[in-house]
Amino acid sequence: xxxxxxxxxxxxxxxxxxxxxxxxxxxxxxxxxxxxxxxxxxxxxxxxxxxxxxxxxxxxxxxxxxxxxxxxxxxxxxxxxxxxxxxxxxxxxxxxxxxxxxxxxxxxxxxxxxxxxxxxxxxxxxxxxxxxx
Amino acid sequence: xxxxxxxxxxxxxxxxxxxxxxxxxxxxxxxxxxxxxxxxxxxxxxxxxxxxxxxxxxxxxxxxxxxxxxxxxxxxxxxxxxxxxxxxxxxxxxxxxxxxxxxxxxxxxxxxxxxxxxxxxxxxxxxxxxxxx
Amino acid sequence: xxxxxxxxxxxxxxxxxxxxxxxxxxxxxxxxxxxxxxxxxxxxxxxxxxxxxxxxxxxxxxxxxxxxxxxxxxxxxxxxxxxxxxxxxxxxxxxxxxxxxxxxxxxxxxxxxxxxxxxxxxxxxxxxxxxxx
Amino acid sequence: xxxxxxxxxxxxxxxxxxxxxxxxxxxxxxxxxxxxxxxxxxxxxxxxxxxxxxxxxxxxxxxxxxxxxxxxxxxxxxxxxxxxxxxxxxxxxxxxxxxxxxxxxxxxxxxxxxxxxxxxxxxxxxxxxxxxx
Numbered sequence: 280x281x282x283x284x285x286x287x288x289x290x291x292x293x294x295x296x297x298x299x300x301x302x303x304x305x306x307x308x309x310x311x312x313x314x315x316x317x318x319x320x321x322x323x324x325x326x327x328x329x330x331x332x333x334x335x336x337x338x339x340x341x342x343x344x345x346x347x348x349x350x351x352x353x354x355x356x357x358x359x360x361x362x363x364x365x366x367x368x369x370x371x372x373x374x375x376x377x378x379x380x381x382x383x384x385x386x387x388x389x390x391x392x393x394x395x396x397x398x399x400x401x402x403x404x405x406x407x408x409x410x411x412x
Numbered sequence: 413x414x415x416x417x418x419x420x421x422x423x424x425x426x427x428x429x430x431x432x433x434x435x436x437x438x439x440x441x442x443x444x445x446x447x448x449x450x451x452x453x454x455x456x457x458x459x460x461x462x463x464x465x466x467x468x469x470x471x472x473x474x475x476x477x478x479x480x481x482x483x484x485x486x487x488x489x490x491x492x493x494x495x496x497x498x499x500x501x502x503x504x505x506x507x508x509x510x511x512x513x514x515x516x517x518x519x520x521x522x523x524x525x526x527x528x529x530x531x532x533x534x535x536x537x538x539x540x541x542x543x544x545x
Numbered sequence: 546x547x548x549x550x551x552x553x554x555x556x557x558x559x560x561x562x563x564x565x566x567x568x569x570x571x572x573x574x575x576x577x578x579x580x581x582x583x584x585x586x587x588x589x590x591x592x593x594x595x596x597x598x599x600x601x602x603x604x605x606x607x608x609x610x611x612x613x614x615x616x617x618x619x620x621x622x623x624x625x626x627x628x629x630x631x632x633x634x635x636x637x638x639x640x641x642x643x644x645x646x647x648x649x650x651x652x653x654x655x656x657x658x659x660x661x662x663x664x665x666x667x668x669x670x671x672x673x674x675x676x677x678x
Numbered sequence: 679x680x681x682x683x684x685x686x687x688x689x690x691x692x693x694x695x696x697x698x699x700x701x702x703x704x705x706x707x708x709x710x711x712x713x714x715x716x717x718x719x720x721x722x723x724x725x726x727x728x729x730x731x732x733x734x735x736x737x738x739x740x741x742x743x744x745x746x747x748x749x750x751x752x753x754x755x756x757x758x759x760x761x762x763x764x765x766x767x768x769x770x771x772x773x774x775x776x777x778x779x780x781x782x783x784x785x786x787x788x789x790x791x792x793x794x795x796x797x798x799x800x801x802x803x804x805x806x807x808x809x810x811x
Binding site: 435 | 691698
């Protein structure tokens with residue numbers, strides 16, 4: 280397991296739907312923001328990975344479970360940790376909490392690819408910085 | 413297995429991201445449009461289910477696998493079929509194809525709830541119409 | 546004035562917000578879909594304009610007035626007509642109606658640019674096809 | 679003129695399109711986030727206005743000019759100030775800057791309505807708190 284990264288988001292009108300709660304696909308936007316911030320927290324960025332390492336991180340699969348829902352102007356926190364690294368992919372667990380109650384659980388497989396979309400080895404700087412120690 | 417329902421979508425600028433392909437959460441929007449159309453194809457609607465049956469359909473979980481990607485102005489087709497019905501939930505398989513090649517595979521668990529968000533029995537009209545004979 | 550182009554859209558959950566109506570920025574998505582379809586109706590496409598004419602159409606300004614609102618599963622129609630052409634830009638009027646009542650009025654200035662974002666002359670094929678005779 | 683309210687946003691993948699820049703409607707999302715934060719900065723909230731004052735703020739019109747564009751991972755700042763108050767509406771100017779250069783200029787007319795959508799007087803607490811002195 281890697282470090283745990285924490286990122287807070289406020290729910291705006293754009294995130295909600297006519298049911299009065301956050302629309303189900305918008306949680307995936309939140310998860311992606313949290314992954315971007317995780318990469319920035321360790322001193323890297325998607326832009327830098329692309330320019331210096333010719334590497335893009337893409338989502339290969341996403342398993343998401345909706346336990347409860349977030350509403351307008353709720354403050355929610357996303358907890359992200361890398362579960363495992365493979366050669367050209369890694370698995371991340373991302374949990375969303377509201378007032379310390381778990382509302383969304385997600386596990387995603389991410390793949391590192393080059394600009395033609397071919398899988399390439401995870402840049403060692405990325406793996407090293409996201410790992411513990 | 414239920415009937416298979418087919419729905420075609422064109423990819424617009426709003427659906428894409430700076431990677432030049434459809435943003436990963438937007439496929440969930442496409443899946444939801446296809447489910448709405450599926451319900452309309454059998455002569456029902458979300459509005460009617462809400463008004464006449466006090467029933468909302470919400471997503472409990474979504475497992476989505478990204479095999480390949482769709483680009484600007486691609487025409488993609490979503491194939492939806494109900495895999496199984498339980499008392500207050502059903503499982504739907506939704507596959508997205510581009511030029512007959514599978515690009516996204518998804519399986520979702522949907523739950524029928526009342527306006528307070530409590531699980532309630534699937535309206536029999538809905539189960540009957542979505543099932544094969 | 547050019548021909549009038551007509552495009553129908555259904556309102557899905559993703560388009561609405563917690564107020565129960567279409568979120569105000571999503572009408573701009575609808576307008577862009579209608580402009581893409583307008584270009585397809587005259588036998589062109591954004592992709593083709595980019596590949597054959599090295600031309601992108603970008604929005605320079607948008608004046609939009611919200612008169613009434615659309616709700617979940619409403620069917621709305623967008624009427625688009627080019628008001629005037631300049632050397633490297635054109636003005637389009639786009640009105641959205643629901644059951645024949647005007648709900649949104651918009652006027653946009655669009656600019657044709659090259660891949661570096663510099664204004665370039667409107668491709669004559671585009672101007673010709675969008676104009677009346 | 680009111681005080682000037684400042685709000686910073688980072689551009690994520692979800693905000694961009696295949697042109698590599700922020701999609702034109704997404705700036706309206708940013709503007710709405712900035713308005714929500716403006717209301718929070720003066721100690722109020724949309725939720726509170728709804729519950730205590732039975733008041734919703736809706737957009738009546740939006741004039742937006744796109745001068746330059748924001749890209750992935752850009753940090754942009756939105757400057758908001760109320761230009762004038764009427765009985766049941768107010769005009770807000772919202773400018774977006776990137777590295778101190780103006781990239782988007784917008785002027786919106788907002789209307790205060792009750793839950794049935796009828797215009798009602800601006801709650802005095804809101805007008806007072808957003809005004810200078």
